[in-house]
Each structure stands twice: as structure tokens, then as C-alpha cells.
Amino acid sequence: MLAPAASARAESTDDPPSSDDADTDADADATAPPAYRTVVRDHDDDPLDAQRRADARNVGFVTAIDLEQDVGARPADSLPEVLSRSAGVHIRSLGGLGQFSSVSIRGSTGQQVPIFLDGVPVTGSMVGLFNLGDQPLDALERVEVYRGHVPIVFGGSTIGGAVNLVSAHACAREQPLEVSSGAGVGSFGSRQADVTALVPIKRAKRLCLHNQLSYAGSGGAFPFFDNGNTPLEFANDGFSLRRNNYYDRAQARVGVSGRLGRWRLHAQQLGLVKRQGLPGPANAQAERSTLDTISARTLGSLRRSNLAGPGGRLELLAAVSYEGRTYLDLRNELGLGADNVRTQAVDVYLSPRVRVPLWSNAFLGAAIDPRIEWIRNHDRVDADNEFSPSGELLRASVGGGIELEQFLLDDALKIAPAVRLDVVHSQLRPLDGAGEPGDATAGHAAIAASPRLGAKLALAPWLSFRTSFGRYFRAPTLFELYGDVGYATGTATLKPERGTSLDGGFIVDLDARPTVSLRAEFSGFRNVARDLIMWRPTGPVLTFENRGRALITGSESSLALALLSGDLELRGSYTWTYTRDRTYGAGSNNAPLFGRPQHDLFVRPSWGHTWRARAVELAPRLFYRYEHIGGMFVDPSGNKEQAPRRFHGVGLELSLARRWHIAAELRNLGRAMVVYWNPQHVTNFTVAREALTDFANYPLPGRSLWVTLRIELDPTRHADATLPRTPRRNSR
Numbered sequence: 072m073l074a075p076a077a078s079a080r081a082e083s084t085d086d087p088p089s090s091d092d093a094d095t096d097a098d099a100d101a102t103a104p105p106a107y108r109t110v111v112r113d114h115d116d117d118p119l120d121a122q123r124r125a126d127a128r129n130v131g132f133v134t135a136i137d138l139e140q141d142v143g144a145r146p147a148d149s150l151p152e153v154l155s156r157s158a159g160v161h162i163r164s165l166g167g168l169g170q171f172s173s174v175s176i177r178g179s180t181g182q183q184v185p186i187f188l189d190g191v192p193v194t195g196s197m198v199g200l201f202n203l204g205d206q207p208l209d210a211l212e213r214v215e216v217y218r219g220h221v222p223i224v225f226g227g228s229t230i231g232g233a234v235n236l237v238s239a240h241a242c243a244r245e246q247p248l249e250v251s252s253g254a255g256v257g258s259f260g261s262r263q264a265d266v267t268a269l270v271p272i273k274r275a276k277r278l279c280l281h282n283q284l285s286y287a288g289s290g291g292a293f294p295f296f297d298n299g300n301t302p303l304e305f306a307n308d309g310f311s312l313r314r315n316n317y318y319d320r321a322q323a324r325v326g327v328s329g330r331l332g333r334w335r336l337h338a339q340q341l342g343l344v345k346r347q348g349l350p351g352p353a354n355a356q357a358e359r360s361t362l363d364t365i366s367a368r369t370l371g372s373l374r375r376s377n378l379a380g381p382g383g384r385l386e387l388l389a390a391v392s393y394e395g396r397t398y399l400d401l402r403n404e405l406g407l408g409a410d411n412v413r414t415q416a417v418d419v420y421l422s423p424r425v426r427v428p429l430w431s432n433a434f435l436g437a438a439i440d441p442r443i444e445w446i447r448n449h450d451r452v453d454a455d456n457e458f459s460p461s462g463e464l465l466r467a468s469v470g471g472g473i474e475l476e477q478f479l480l481d482d483a484l485k486i487a488p489a490v491r492l493d494v495v496h497s498q499l500r501p502l503d504g505a506g507e508p509g510d511a512t513a514g515h516a517a518i519a520a521s522p523r524l525g526a527k528l529a530l531a532p533w534l535s536f537r538t539s540f541g542r543y544f545r546a547p548t549l550f551e552l553y554g555d556v557g558y559a560t561g562t563a564t565l566k567p568e569r570g571t572s573l574d575g576g577f578i579v580d581l582d583a584r585p586t587v588s589l590r591a592e593f594s595g596f597r598n599v600a601r602d603l604i605m606w607r608p609t610g611p612v613l614t615f616e617n618r619g620r621a622l623i624t625g626s627e628s629s630l631a632l633a634l635l636s637g638d639l640e641l642r643g644s645y646t647w648t649y650t651r652d653r654t655y656g657a658g659s660n661n662a663p664l665f666g667r668p669q670h671d672l673f674v675r676p677s678w679g680h681t682w683r684a685r686a687v688e689l690a691p692r693l694f695y696r697y698e699h700i701g702g703m704f705v706d707p708s709g710n711k712e713q714a715p716r717r718f719h720g721v722g723l724e725l726s727l728a729r730r731w732h733i734a735a736e737l738r739n740l741g742r743a744m745v746v747y748w749n750p751q752h753v754t755n756f757t758v759a760r761e762a763l764t765d766f767a768n769y770p771l772p773g774r775s776l777w778v779t780l781r782i783e784l785d786p787t788r789h790a791d792a793t794l795p796r797t798p799r800r801n802s803r
Contacts, residue, residue: 120137121135121136121137121213122134122135122137122590122631123580123582123590125215126535126578126580129217129220129222129525130220130485130486130487130525130526130527130537130539131217131218131219131220131221131525131537131539131574132159132217132218132219132220132537132574132576132592132594133215133216133217133218134157134158134160134215134216134218134629135213135214135215135216136153136154136156136157136213136214136215136216137212137213138153138208138211138212138213138214138239139212139213139239149208150172150203150204150206150207150208150211150214151164151172151174151203151204153208153214154174154203154214154216154234155673155698156642156644156673156675157216157629157644158218158592158627158628158629158644158645158646159176159177159216159218159232159596159627159644159646160174160175160176160216160646161174161175161176161646161667161668161671161700162174162175162203162765163175163181163666163765164765164769164771165765165769170204170291170316170318170347170769171200171202171204172202172203172204173200173201173202173203174186174203174234175231175666175667176216176218176231176232176234177218177219177231177232177596177598177623177625177627177646177648178231178598178623178625178648178650178664178667179230179231179232179598179623180231180603180604180666181199181200182198182199182200182545182548182551182604183228183229183230183231183545183568183570184229184231184232184233184234185225185226185228185229185233185234186201186203186233186234186236187225187233187234187235187236188206188235188236188238188370189235189236189237189238189337189370189372189388190224190235190372190388190422191370191388191390191420191422192226192420192442193236193368193392195394195416195418195444196444196466196468196497196546196548196549197414197416197444197446197464197548197549197550198548198549198550199548199550199551205320205343205345206236207265207285207287207322209239209253209265209267209283209285210238210239210283210285210324211236211237211238211239212237212238212239212240212241213237214234214235214236214237215234215235215236215237216232216233216234217229217232217233217234217235218232218574218596218627219232219525219539219541219572219574219594219596220487220523220524220525220537220539220541220574221233221523221541222474222489223436223438223472223473223474223489223490223491223523224422224424224438224440226440226470226491226493227470227472227491227492227493227519227521227543227544227545228493228543228544228545228546229543230543230544230545230568230570230572230598230600231598238326238337238339239281240279240281240326240328240337240339241328242269242271242277242278242279242328242329245271246269246271246279247271248268248269248270248271249267249268249269249783249784250266250267250268250269250783250784251266251267251781251782251783251784252264252265252266252267252781252782252784253265253779253780253781253782254779254780255777255778255779255780256777256778257289257775257776257777257778258293258772258774258775258776258777259289259290259291259292259293259772259775260288260289260290260291260292260317261288261289261290261775261777262286262287262288262289263285263286263287263288263779264285264286265283265284265285265286266283266284266285267281267282267283268280268281268282268283269281270282272327272329277329277330277331278327278328278329278330278331278336279327279328279329280325280326280327281324281325281326281327281328281339282324282325282326283322283323283324283325284321284322284323284324285321285322285323286319286320286321286322287318287319287320288317288318288319288320289316289317289318290316290317291313291316291317291318291348291350292312292313292314292316292317293312293313293316293772293773293775294310294311294312294313294744294773295310295311295312295313295353295744295762295763295770295771295772295773296308296309296310296744296745296760296761296762296763296770297309297310297311297353297762298760298761298762300354302759302760302761303759305760308760310744311356313350313356313770313772314348314350314356314357314358315348315349315350315351315356315357315358315359315360316348316350317347317348318345318346318347318348319345319346319347320343320344320345320346320347321343321344321345322341322342322343322344323341323342324339324340324341324342325339325340326338326339326340327339333375333376334373334374334375335372335373335374335375335376336371336372336373337371337372338369338370338371338372339369339370339371340367340368340369341366341367341368341369341370342366342367342368343364343365343366343367344364344365345363345364345365346361346362346363346364347361347362347363347364348360348361349361349362349400349405350769351404351405352768352769353761353762353764353768353769353770354768355404357400357402357404357405358402358404359399359400359401359402359404360399360400360402360404360405361397361398361399362396362397362398362399363396363397363399364394364395364396365394365395366392366393366394366395367392367393367394368390368391368392368393369390369391369392370388370389370390371388371389371390372386372387372388372389373386373387374386374387378425378426378427379427379428380427380428381428382426382428382434383425383426383427383428383434384424384425384426385423385424385425386423386424386425387421387422387423387424388420388421388422388423388424389420389421389422390418390419390420391417391418391419391420392416392417392418393415393416393417393418394414394415394416394418395413395414395415395416396413396414397412397413397414398410398411398412398413398414399411406559406612411450412448412449412450413448413449414446414447414448414449415446415447415449416444416445416446416447417444417445418442418443418444418445419442419443419444420440420441420442421440421441421442422438422439422440423438423439424436424437424438425437425438429475432477432478432479432482433475433476433477433478434475434476435473435474435475435476436473436474436475436476437471437472437473437474438471438472439469439470439471440469440470440471441467441468441469442466442467442468442469443466443467443468444464444465444466444467444549445463445464445465446463446464446465446549447462447463447464448461448462448463448464449461461501462499462500462501463499463500464497464498464499464500464549464553465497465498465500466495466496466497466498466549467495467496468493468494468495468496468546469493469494470491470492470493470494471491471492472489472490472491472492472521473489473490474487474488474489475487475488475489482529483528483529484526484527484528484529485526485527486524486525486526487524487525487526488522488523488524489522489523489524489525490520490521490522490523491520491521491522491523492518492519492520492521493517493518493519493521493544493546494516494517494518495516495517495518495546495567496514496515496516496517497514497515497516497546497547497549497552497553498514498515499552499553499563515546515547515552515563515565517544517546517567519544519567519569520542521541521542521543521544522541522542523539523540523541523542523543524539524540524541525537525538525539525541526538526539533579533580533581534577534578534579534580535577535578535580536575536576536577537575537576537577537578537594538574538575538576539572539573539574539575540571540572540573541571541572542569542570542571542572543569543570543571543572544567544568544569544570545567545568545570545604546567547565547566547567547568547604547615549561551565551604551615552565559606559612559613559614560612560613560614561614561615562614562615562616565604565615565616565617566602566617567602568600568601568602568603568604568617569600569601569602570598570599570600570601571598571599572596572597572598573596573597573598574594574595574596574597575594575595576592576593576594576595577592577593577594578590578591578592579591579592584636585635585636585637586634586635587632587633587634588631588632588633588637589630589631589632589633590629590630590631591628591629591630591631592627592628592629592630593626593627593628594626594627594628595624595625595626595627596623596624596625596626596627597622597623597624598622598623598624599620599621599622599623600620600621600623601619601620601621602617602618602619603617603618603620603621603652604616604617604618605617605618605664605707606707607707618652618654619653619654619655620652620653620654620655621650621651621652621653621654621664622649622650622651622653623648623649623650623664623667624648624649624650625646625647625648625649626646626647627644627645627646627647628644628645628646629643629644629645630642630643630644637679638678638679638680639676639677639678640676640677640678640679641674641675641676641677642673642674642675642676642677643672643673643674643675644671644672644673645670645671645672645673646670646671647669647670648667648668648669648671649669650663650664650667651663651664652664652709662704662707662708662709663704663709664704665703665704665705665706665707665709666703666704666705667703667704668700668701668702668703669701669702669703670699670700670701670702670715671699671700672697672698672699672700673696673697673698674696674697674698675694675695675696675697676694676695677692677693677694677695678692678693678694679691679692679693679724687727687728688726688727688728688729689725689726689727689728690725690726690727691723691724691725691726692723692724692725693721693722693723693724694721694722694723694724695719695720695721696718696719696720696721696722697717697718697719697720698716698717698718699715699716699717699718700715700716701714701715701716702715705764705768713746714746714747716743716746716763717741717743718738718739718740718741718743719739719740719741720736720737720738720739720740721736721737721740722734722735722736722737723735729783730782730783730784731780731781731782732779732780732781732782732783733778733779733780734778734779735776735777735778735779736776736777737774737775737776738774738775738776738777739772739773739774739775740774741774742773742774743763743773744762744763744770744773745760745761745762745763746760746761746762746763746764747759747760
């Protein structure tokens with residue numbers, strides 16, 4: 072837990088640092104006054120430490136999930152499941168492990184939540200979504216979820232919030248060699264394997280190489296309830312097998328991190344190859360549609376601490392990425408016409424950032440982030456399997472902002488006014504006479520300022536109040552503007568979304584270890600969105616339109632309790648959300664926004680203890696998981712409300728000598744597969760039955776089992792007990 076408020080003042084930052092920055096920043100300037108140093112307990116002390124550091128740095132509501140300490144029997148593809156535990160967060164999935172998943176925060180759309188990796192945006196502007204299922208957990212140290220007040224470095228399109236994924240790249244001064252490998256198997260032909268190596272560079276004692284290679288796949292052939300597309304007739308109800316739901320994915324990561332003099336360096340090269348089937352909705356399964364993806368992403372950052380004084384810093388982030396996709400639907404299974412399209416995309420991003428001390432107890436932060444995205448579509452047009460370029464999509468954007476951090480009342484009060492300006496220009500350019508007349512446009516331009524203000528007040532050593540107000544905007548994605556595939560077409564006249572966000576709440580933080588450690592949060596929020604972009608079905612094709620005004624309000628609460636040195640733990644969150652489409656004169660009838668659950672509850676109690684027998688450490692842990700989702704409408708008209716969904720799960724973990732980790736989890740213990748609902752257009756006594764789906768009528772699997780084994784090899788760990796060791800995950 073952070074020491075006095077002066078430490079929080081020195082560590083407060085626009086861009087959350089990695090967990091080992093506290094130590095390295097202190098190294099960088101050993102003469103800095105003690106009041107500006109950060110005192111952070113060892114990782115092994117308390118899994119809430121990452122959360123408390125995040126609370127100290129930010130004025131808004133933020134959830135920090137420490138994956139180095141977070142226990143849970145989970146496959147590498149379960150980042151969506153980990154995120155779903157957070158207050159205010161709802162995950163939308165297209166059907167099971169490894170399939171496409173996006174995140175909604177406080178009733179937002181997935182496009183309103185930008186995703187970042189080490190502060191670099193990974194959400195492309197083509198669709199505006201990032202597939203959470205493609206990010207393996209083993210490569211991450213922690214996940215940060217921002218709600219309400221969002222730092223300016225995360226852009227102006229954060230109407231719902233933002234998610235920052237922080238890579239595992241800790242490197243101690245005398246880092247030992249660490250090697251770990253893992254494997255897992257699960258229901259429906261699911262499997263995974265990975266190997267990770269952290270290698271110190273002997274000639275540079277502060278540099279380490281991070282190498283990782285992983286594979287994950289699934290057959291995806293799970294049974295689901297099939298009503299024969301007649302929800303009011305039960306005679307033909309039964310169970311069908313999910314088809315064409317497979318995927319195979321290989322990923323590689325090579326990185327270098329450490330210190331070069333007064334600079335902290337982190338760079339990594341990521342690669343992904345994935346082949347998957349596109350199964351389609353439950354009532355019209357696709358048999359042959361596929362999507363092949365290959366991507367390469369290079370990220371790098373340089374950071375110097377104590378610039379112009381304690382608490383100051385200079386940082387430069389840069390990234391270049393390439394992605395190629397081949398979408399194949401020759402049987403018209405997912406749209407009106409046959410599709411055989413190859414897409415290539417290049418994304419270049421640069422962001423210098425600075426934070427300097429000003430007058431007494433004040434810091435000024437500034438950032439600018441130009442970005443260029445280029446996308447080219449190729450259609451296969453002849454029998455010789457030759458692709459012909461059909462069009463280019465271009466987007467150039469630049470944004471920047473400044474933020475003042477002022478500490479008052481002996482650091483009990485912090486206020487953070489900020490403003491950000493974003494300019495976005497998008498254009499479609501048909502090539503070589505391709506496309507239709509009128510496809511070429513003058514472009515779509517958007518410019519907006521996003522002022523925001525956040526404040527937090529320490530009412531007691533264990534109690535704080537936080538509040539924020541801000542305006543945000545989101546330019547339509549290139550797909551929403553110019554998309555043209557069999558199942559959807561874009562609308563070039565869309566307006567940017569604009570929103571106003573207001574929230575406030577309390578955080579309770581009690582630390583009386585080893586007896587008890589508690590963090591609890593309760594907050595309320597109110598968001599008003601104008602020109603909200605929503606999809607509208609036009610026959611079998613989707614188009615996009617602006618809705619004049621939408622209201623999203625609610626409350627969220629969370630609890631993290633540890634007793635008896637962490638032997639007993641209770642984690643939970645509850646979010647209540649009220650949404651309405653208040654577009655006047657557009658036939659909205661004040662309908663709820665679809666896809667946003669009114670009630671979202673998560674509870675996870677666990678028990679574990681560590682025993683030692685003949686110098687061998689044995690640490691088992693049992694846990695139970697419960698999730699309730701209710702009050703969710705799955706159609707834009709607000710006539711179709713799903714019945715509440717209740718999921719149960721149990722699991723067991725066993726760690727032996729901190730080297731062998733075995734875990735097993737049984738999910739959806741109650742085998743929930745059927746949804747009952749009362750159609751509003753028929754008599755109230757009529758009950759309809761449909762498959763359990765999450766979004767777009769894609770069914771979810773029933774009961775499933777997942778088992779993992781992880782082995783950690785550290786040749787130097789026992790040779791010299793004084794050598795520092797990078798904290799590893801308890802299990803995977």
C-alpha cells in the first residue's frame with residue numbers, strides 16, 4: 072500500500088507505469104527527497120497492492136487486476152472472463168472460448184471502449200473493436216479498467232471508459248534465468264500450450280529478453296438448444312451441435328526491457344497466425360465460412376523519470392502494425408452475396424508525453440499522438456484465384472491534450488482539470504475503376520474538444536470520495552462509414568458520437584494485515600450520448616444510423632476482502648444500469664438500449680492455505696463462482712427481453728513447491744442452455760424458448776471442464792536465495 076500522500080503525488084501519472092517502476096525510479100535519482108519516494112510492499116504480500124497503487128495515481132475509478140497474483144484456473148484465452156469480474160464491465164461474446172469478444176463499460180458499445188497495450192492503442196479504426204480472445208493472459212502482468220474520468224493519453228473516444236493491458240516485462244538488476252511452460256485441455260476439443268523464457272543479458276545487467284511462444288485451439292462443437300427457429304412452437308425443439316466453430320491460433324512474442332542509464336526501455340515484437348470458422352447465428356449455421364488472420368505488431372517505449380524534479384517524466388511511445396485477413400463465404404451463408412475478400416491494414420502510431428512539476432504541489436502533463444491507418448481491400452474475381460484491389464480506406468488522426476494535477480489541503484485533496492483536442496479525417500478511394508459510381512467521397516472529417524475534470528478527497532485514512540465530469544466524442548469507424556460486405560453496409564453520412572459523463576462515489580480501503588484487508592467501492596454514474604451510432608436491420612443486411620439522444624445511468628459496487636493472511640477471500644461486483652433511447656420523433660418509444668444488462672452480479676469466494684512438509688511447500692485453493700445477468704434486451708425495438716442468466720462454477724488449484732501448478736475448473740455447473748421469455752406482442756401467458764446466447768444470436772456452451780498444468784524452471788532460484796525473483800503467477 073502506498074505510503075503518505077506525497078508518494079501518491081510523485082507517482083500520479085497520465086500513463087500508469089509498470090509494477091517495477093517504483094523501484095527503478097528510485098534508482099534513477101537516489102538523492103530525491105524521501106517525501107517523493109514511493110514505498111510499495113512486495114508483490115507477495117497482498118494481491119490488492121496493484122489496486123491500491125492505481126487508486127493513488129488516479130482521481131477517477133479504476134480497477135487494476137494483478138495477473139501476477141490473481142488466482143484462477145483459466146485457459147490462456149480467458150481475458151474476457153477476467154475482465155467480466157470488474158464493476159461496470161460486461162463482455163459480449165460470439166460463442167465460446169476463443170471466439171470474438173468485446174467489452175462494454177457502463178452500458179457503452181464495444182466501439183466506445185478503446186483498448187491499449189502498454190499505452191499504445193490496439194483498437195483499429197476499421198471495425199473499432201479488439202478481439203479480447205486473441206490476447207493471451209500469460210503475456211500480461213496486469214489489466215487496468217478506467218471508468219468515468221480517463222487520463223488524456225487514452226484519447227477522446229472514451230465515452231464508456233478505457234482498458235489498458237500491461238505486458239509482463241519486469242527486469243531486476245541481477246535477474247535470474249526463468250523458464251516456464253504450460254499446457255491445458257478442456258471440453259469440446261479445447262487445448263493450449265506455451266513456453267516462456269525470461270533471459271538476462273549478461274553484458275547489460277539491467278536488460279532482459281522476454282520470449283514466448285504459445286498455441287491455442289478448439290473444436291468448438293458444443294451442443295446447444297435448437298428451437299427450429301419457432302420460439303413459440305415446442306414440437307420441434309431439441310439440441311443441435313455447433314458447427315464450424317473451430318479455431319487454431321499461434322502467437323509469438325520477443326521483447327527486451329530494462330534500463331539504459333537514466334532511461335527505461337521496453338520494446339517487443341508480436342506475431343499472430345489464426346484460422347477460424349465463422350459459425351453464424353444459431354438459427355442459420357454456416358458450414359464453410361472462414362476467416363484467416365496474420366498480424367505483426369512492433370511496440371516500443373523510452374521513459375526517463377525525475378524530469379525537472381521528483382515526479383516529472385518524459386516518455387516516447389511508438390508502434391507499427393500490419394494485419395492481413397482473408398474472409399471467405401462462397402456459399403452466401405453469412406450475407407446476400409458470395410464473398411472472397413482479402414484485407415491488408417497498416418497502422419503507425421507515435422506519442423511523446425511529458426509531466427513536469429510546476430508550482431508547489433502541482434504537475435502539468437501533456438501528450439500528443441498522431442496516427443495513420445491504411446486499409447486496402449482485394450476481391451478475388453476470376454477462376455485463377457487472383458485478387459484484384461477494389462479500394463483503399465485511409466484515416467489520419469491527431470490528438471493531444473494537457474492535464475493539471477493540483478494537490479491541496481496537505482495532499483488530502485487532488486483536482487485534475489484536463490482538455491483534449493482530436494482531429495480525424497477518413498476517406499474511401501476506389502482503385503482502378505473498381506467500386507460503384509459515387510463511392511469516392513470528399514472524406515469524413517471530425518473535430519472535437521474533450522474537457523474533463525476529476526477530483527478526489529481523503530475523508531479519512533481509510534475513506535475517500537471521488538467525482539468527475541467530462542465530455543467525450545467518438546468518430547465513426549471506417550466500417551460504419553464505408554463497410555460493404557454481405558451482411559452489412561456502411562453509412563457515409565454518419566455523425567460523430569458525443570457524450571457527457573458524470574459520476575461520483577466512495578472508496579473504502581482498510582489494511583490491517585495479516586488479520587484483514589478490505590477494499591470496497593460504491594459509485595453512481597450518468598452518461599448522456601448524442602448521435603449514438605446503432606445498427607439497424609434492413610432485411611437481411613445491417614446498416615448504421617445515428618440516434619439523437621440516449622441516456623445511460625446506474626450504480627456500481629465492488630468488494631475485495633482477504634482474511635487470515637489471505638486464506639479466506641471474497642471478491643464480488645454488482646452493476647445496475649438503466650438505459651433509454653430518447654430520440655424524439657424517431658419511433659424509439661423510450662425503449663431500452665439492446666445488449667446492455669440491467670443487472671450484472673459477480674461473486675467469487677475462495678479458501679486456501681499454505682503448508683510446509685519437509686521443506687516442500689503445498690498450497691491448495693478451492694473457489695466457487697456465481698454470475699447473474701438480467702434485464703437485457705436483445706433487439707433494437709426493446710420488445711425482446713432475455714430471462715435472467717445464472718452461471719455457477721467451481722474449481723481447485725494446487726501449487727507444489729512453487730514450481731508445479733495444477734488447476735481444474737468446472738464452468739456453467741448448472742448447464743444453463745435455454746432462455747425463456749414472454750414476447751410482448753402476444754398474450755402474457757405465452758412463453759418462448761430460445762438458445763442461451765450472448766449477442767447476435769450466437770449460442771454459448773453449456774457445462775465445460777478445463778484443466779491446466781504449469782511448470783516453472785528457474786536454475787538459479789535455489790542456488791542463491793538472495794537473488795531477486797520476478798513474481799510469477801500462482802497458476803494458469
